Amino acid sequence: MSAPSSSALLEADHLVKEFAVAGTGGLIARPETFRAVDDVSLRVEAGETVALVGESGSGKSTTARLVARLIDATSGSVRFDGHDVTTLNGRDLHDFRSEVQVVFQDPFSSLNPRHTVERIITAPLRYQGRKPPGGSRAFTQNLMERVGLDPMQWERFPAQFSGGQAQRIGIARALAVAPRLVICDEAVSALDVSVQAQVINLLRRLQAEEGFSYLFIAHDLAVVRQIATRVAVMSAGRIVEEGDRDAVFDNPQHEYTRALLSAVPRIRPEWETARRERAAERAALAAQSIER
Ligand SMILES: Nc1ncnc2c1ncn2[C@@H]1O[C@H](COP(=O)(O)OP(=O)(O)O)[C@@H](O)[C@H]1O
Ligand SMILES: [Mg+2]
Numbered sequence: 073m074s075a076p077s078s079s080a081l082l083e084a085d086h087l088v089k090e091f092a093v094a095g096t097g098g099l100i101a102r103p104e105t106f107r108a109v110d111d112v113s114l115r116v117e118a119g120e121t122v123a124l125v126g127e128s129g130s131g132k133s134t135t136a137r138l139v140a141r142l143i144d145a146t147s148g149s150v151r152f153d154g155h156d157v158t159t160l161n162g163r164d165l166h167d168f169r170s171e172v173q174v175v176f177q178d179p180f181s182s183l184n185p186r187h188t189v190e191r192i193i194t195a196p197l198r199y200q201g202r203k204p205p206g207g208s209r210a211f212t213q214n215l216m217e218r219v220g221l222d223p224m225q226w227e228r229f230p231a232q233f234s235g236g237q238a239q240r241i242g243i244a245r246a247l248a249v250a251p252r253l254v255i256c257d258e259a260v261s262a263l264d265v266s267v268q269a270q271v272i273n274l275l276r277r278l279q280a281e282e283g284f285s286y287l288f289i290a291h292d293l294a295v296v297r298q299i300a301t302r303v304a305v306m307s308a309g310r311i312v313e314e315g316d317r318d319a320v321f322d323n324p325q326h327e328y329t330r331a332l333l334s335a336v337p338r339i340r341p342e343w344e345t346a347r348r349e350r351a352a353e354r355a356a357l358a359a360q361s362i363e364r
Contacts, residue, residue: 080151081285082116082139082253087148089134108134110309112148114287116253121279121286123296123317125332126306132289135306136255139287140172141165153252170200173246177258179238183230189216189241190226196249204248215244220274236267240274247278254279255287260295272298293332297321305329 090105109131116122124132137143139150141157149158157168173196176182183192190212194204197211204211213223219240230238239259246254256275260268276299279286290296296303296317303320305313305328313326324330 079117080115081118081153082114082287083151084112084114084135084139085149085151087112087114087135087138087150088146089131089138089143090146107309109138109145112306112309112311114139114304114311114314116285116287118252119279119283119285120301121288121299123288123290123300123303124306125290125293125296125303127291127332130306131309132291132306133257136174136257136287136289140174140255141168142174166200170196170249171251172253172255173249173251174255174257175239175242175246175259177261179235179242180230183238183241183245185230188227188229189221192230192241193245193248196245200249211248212244215247216241218247218278219244220270234267236263236271239263239271243271243274243278247282250282251284253285253287255289257289258291259288261290261292268295275299293321305332 087109088107088111089109090107093104093106112131112135114122114124114135124135126132134143138145138148141150141160145158149156151157152168152171157165160168187195190208193212193215194208197204206214209226212226216223216226221237221240221244225232230241233241242259259275260271263271272295275286278284286299288296288299300317303313303315303317304311305320305326307328313320313324313329315325320329321333324333
């Protein structure tokens with residue numbers, strides 16, 4: 073039996089996000105909309121790692137942005153620690169933003185290239201109007217050490233780091249405000265496999281130390297298997313399957329999940345299409361042979 077809803081750290085209910093898209097023309101111009109997220113409900117308990125998986129364009133990042141209130145939902149609600157955050161503004165939205173942090177795929181586009189590591193890592197605190205405890209430099213150096221960076225490099229700029237190191241800066245920045253939920257949106261997807269393994273280990277260690285939850289978005293199921301406790305599978309804006317990691321990996325219920333799993337370790341849309349076509353062919357042949 074599932075736990076009562078009040079115990080969830082994050083609870084998204086029937087989230088819908090429609091984007092305006094260019095109309096197809098005609099005499100009467102009318103706004104057209106595209107439903108990127110279509111009735112998504114999602115729970116993340118304290119301390120757990122929920123993976124959101126699905127092919128490119130399935131709505132994972134839009135869901136993440138809705139949950140973090142970086143964009144507003146068309147309808148539906150998000151509750152965090154029992155409080156409705158869908159309608160937060162002003163000071164309350166500020167406070168919520170320190171509880172939920174996002175680590176993005178490309179560190180170099182999510183870190184300001186003209187800011188030093190110190191300025192980057194202390195930015196979320198300053199956004200909160202708070203001073204780094206113990207002083208800005210000591211605070212920065214402590215966080216750099218915790219994420220496996222050389223604390224003497226606090227004055228450097230993002231371009232002076234490798235991709236893996238830059239992603240560690242992004243992780244340190246997320247940790248600066250002691251969040252309770254960290255959303256990793258393809259945070260390790262752009263890294264080389266060996267660097268990826270190191271960053272995954274780091275993410276796991278930090279969670280063990282801090283006890284926060286992850287909403288871990290990835291299209292790579294090999295990565296998800298290493299870190300998730302639960303998995304939600306997204307396709308065309310909807311969650312088509314959700315369950316404990318081992319249940320989803322070992323006994324997938326939905327055809328789309330089986331398709332994703334069969335494409336491990338890397339899913340490419342063109343393979344996916346080819347695979348679907350072959351599966352449809354086989355199904356058609358099987359149906360014919362049954363009829364005969
Ligand atoms: N701001 C936007 N305006 C219009 N369409 C968008 C916008 N953001 C995302 N989309 C569309 O919504 C769909 C889902 O996008 P996204 O959430 O980024 O998917 P994923 O992260 O799973 O790859 C895609 O078709 C994308 O083109
Ligand atoms: Mg995305």
